[in-house]
Amino acid sequence: MAKSDISTVVRILELGEHEFSSKNVAVSGETPTLFTSGLAEGYKRLGCILFNNSNASSGQCFVGPATVTIKNGYPVAVGSALEIPLDEDTDFYMCAGANKLLDIRVMEYA
Secondary structure, three states: OOHHHHHHHHHHHHHOOOOEEEEEEEEEOOOOEEOOOOOOOOOOOOEEEEEEOOOOOOOOEEEEOOOOOOOOOEEEOOOOEEEEOOOOOOOOEEEOOOOOEEEEEEEEEO
């Protein structure tokens, strides 16, 4: 594990006050996929980190609201992470390019 990776993990652990949840999400095609929380009931999400664990041919993940597309979504390249500081009342969606299947890992903290 590279020094920057270790620093990121330590920083994540400092952010969470009560609980962590790690979830694998399959994102397929251009139809937006709603992320559903994996936190235990009663815990309020403080934020999450997405990691695009897909292979190089799968391409980027695009993140945004329910209307997210490959043209307006925030891109997360293969092998990259994106931290999103948002609460449990804020939904977010992910999509991929046409005929693409992505392996996205999401860690939430509360």
